[in-house]
Amino acid sequence: MEQRHLGRTGLRVSRIGLGTLTWGRGTDEHDAADLVKTFWEAGGTLVDTADVYADGEAEYLLGRIVDRLVPREDLVIATKAGSVPDPERRFDGSRGHLLGALDASLHRLGTDHVDLWQVHAFDPLTPLEETLQALDIAVTTGRARYAGVSNFSGWQLAKAATWQLALPAGRTRLASTQMEYSLLQRGVEREVLPAALDLGVGLLPSSPLGRGVLTGKYRHAAFPGPPGSRGASEHLAGFVAPYLDDAGDRVVDALTTAADGLATTPLQVALAWVRDRPGVCAPLVGPRTSEQLAAALSAEALTLPDEICQALDDVSAPVHRYPDQDWSTL
Template sequence: MTWGKDVEESEAADQLTAFVDAGGTFIDTADIYTGGQSERIVGRLLRTAIRREDVILATKVGHTPEGNRPFDTSRRHLLASLEASLRRLQVDHIDLWQLHVYDPGTPAEETLAAADAAVAAGKVRYIGVGHLTGWQLATYATWQRAGQAMGRCPIVSTGAEYSLLNRRVEADLLPAADDCGASAIAWSPLGRGVLTAKYRNGVPSDSRAALPHMAPYVEPYFDERSRGVVESVCTAAEGLGVSPLAVALSWVRDQPNVAATTVGPRTASQLGDILAAENVVLPREIREALHDASAAPLH
């Protein structure tokens, strides 16, 4: 999300190489990230740093920050945006094309017909959605399922913010996804960085929360409830002899119906800490304790 702004291309190259060398396969970007620069960087690195065939490439579409409406999932916008993403990424197809937002101004059947057309043209392999509500996901998934005999493609994934600090999707989106046969891609599984415990005693000068354009993104998790959850994570980490990051990440990763967690490290050091957490599996008692400690009203 920050490649091309907070993360320079040389740093991105080092991270991507280390990620793939460690067995990582899923690269998630979007057409609006850093004004398209994120896709451009990914495209160049697919030619210089790693092999295209070694990764699952995902991007998103639907936001229109420069347009006269905030969202647009019309056939016109989707197919034009797809061509632009393919050019920036320098590829002939996208593995997972995600409808980033729900557009109330466009009929669902028009949006989904455009997605099917992209698959039929060989420019997209699978269709997913972003952080929709449960009923919005169900609408899309049911429409696609009803027309599978006519070539409609199923909705295979839904992206959602999900962490020990934000479990709202457990109320409706995750149950809906499970019922619809879609898996969750959990973004910000580290609670926008707060669950790493880096903010336990203040805001480090080199942290995301110290950046004026990112501080509003992090600060909502500086409340009293969040502090209590962070302390519980730290207690579990001390008992297991691992990092708070490893505890928080593994809790989300191993939740039912979560297919992947997406993370946005700014440095190679941060990525190293994340990769080191891959083999951490929380004992059932710890998972249950964290579940209780982070429980909150879901609405």
């Protein structure tokens, strides 16, 4: 699998990453092991998790699998910290919480360092410089090799990345930002992606298949979705539902037409589209089975013709007016 630099850093990652959101709940240890082995054998390196996935069980499973099946040095392990199970405060970016969460993640993962450590979300109750100091400490103490953020808005990302670049000696450059990005969710193109491109921060798209909708599995299925799908899941139905609308149907129809013309699948076309967008380093796929992963990995050989990309751009185009539109024409 092709490798790409993560932002403006020396870290190289496979251009498709493996996500672990369902591990410990919908994906057991046996299936997770099959996923990692299949991914590794295909040349995949980037495996993304978080301390809150299945209350830490995803990290624990990954640690057990790496210890038994895959050499640690062959993987780029990324995890996140900052989300908390508190209805009154969803995110905690304080230095104390973040560093404590990192130590707990390392224990569950069974390793002395992670390759990429990410702040899961912006915490408005903690000074940003304190949050960023936790990243600096993690890197300087060897507990993390690189640092990034996740779910930061455009101004939040720009402020954080600029702060880290303002005093290069002793500050850790942000390597990445993880955000949802797909043909069904292009909101990052408004401010986040331009900021990332300007500041040398690589984009790691989550849900690149539109929470599963872009595979086409919901196209002719009875509501809420086929058996075994996220849409039919008690825990994830609300996650999928926003994209099961008329706008989503139009995109999926166009995607299916493109896939038929290329003798491939909607999944492959959707993944190739987001993978090759400017600024994207590695879309993160979250299959439940090795068969689903193999289907995603088969997109490695696909490069979309320009006319197909343009058609998909047009049908999925978000509405951006002021201030993105030229104000002099208004």
